[in-house]
Amino acid sequence: MLDAAQAQVLHGTQGDGCWNPKVCYSRRSYARHRDRKNQQRNRQRQEVVIELLPPEIETFQELYYAVLVVYRESAAESVVHAISAQVWQGQIMVALVPPIHCVGMVPSQIHRYVKKLLELLENKYGIRKFASLERLDPQLCPIRPCIHHQDAIHAAG
The missing domain is CATH 3.30.420 (Nucleotidyltransferase; domain 5)
Structure with missing residues (x-):
């Protein structure tokens, strides 16, 4: 919920020290866009399942x-x-x-x-x-x- 600058102050060298710029930016991006990405994945899965197969009758x-x-x-x-x-x-x-x-x-x-x-x-x-x-x-x-x-x-x- 915090912007990047506030998160760095809270978790950086002045805070608890867990801020790692190599992974934190991508984790924050994933957390912000998680719902949209999951929705896209679900749509892609459904499109594969909905494929029509001609029955051999x-x-x-x-x-x-x-x-x-x-x-x-x-x-x-x-x-x-x-x-x-x-x-x-x-x-x-x-x-x-x-x-x-x-x-x-x-x-x-x-x-x-x-x-x-x-x-x-x-x-x-x-x-x-x-x-x-x-x-x-x-x-x-x-x-x-x-x-x-x-x-x-x-x-x-």
Whole structure:
């Protein structure tokens, strides 16, 4: 925090005697500019990390996989509102099983329906199980009429 003249008086021959002109000037410069130099180094490190690497996905472009889409609340014991499925080949969706309402179905009926879906997907695309499960809020249910949408409530009233 002191300028060079004050530091020399405090730490020079009249002070504690630790002033060494060969190293003290550069140490003081480093201390004054430390934040800026560290920031520059961090930016250079980040630029190296951010380099884009082209993925080699040609071998996976022919791969078929399915995603099970379940419309249900996020609570653990919530009921399944609707079920849908998507079939993908690489990065392109090639088929969509339209959603059906599951309101009123017991869990065993839902499991039976999912097994039927898998049988269909295995016969058509060779898919034996779902690659992932995606949970969506019932408010996003695309089926009309639907109990989660105001237009269905107004139509019934």
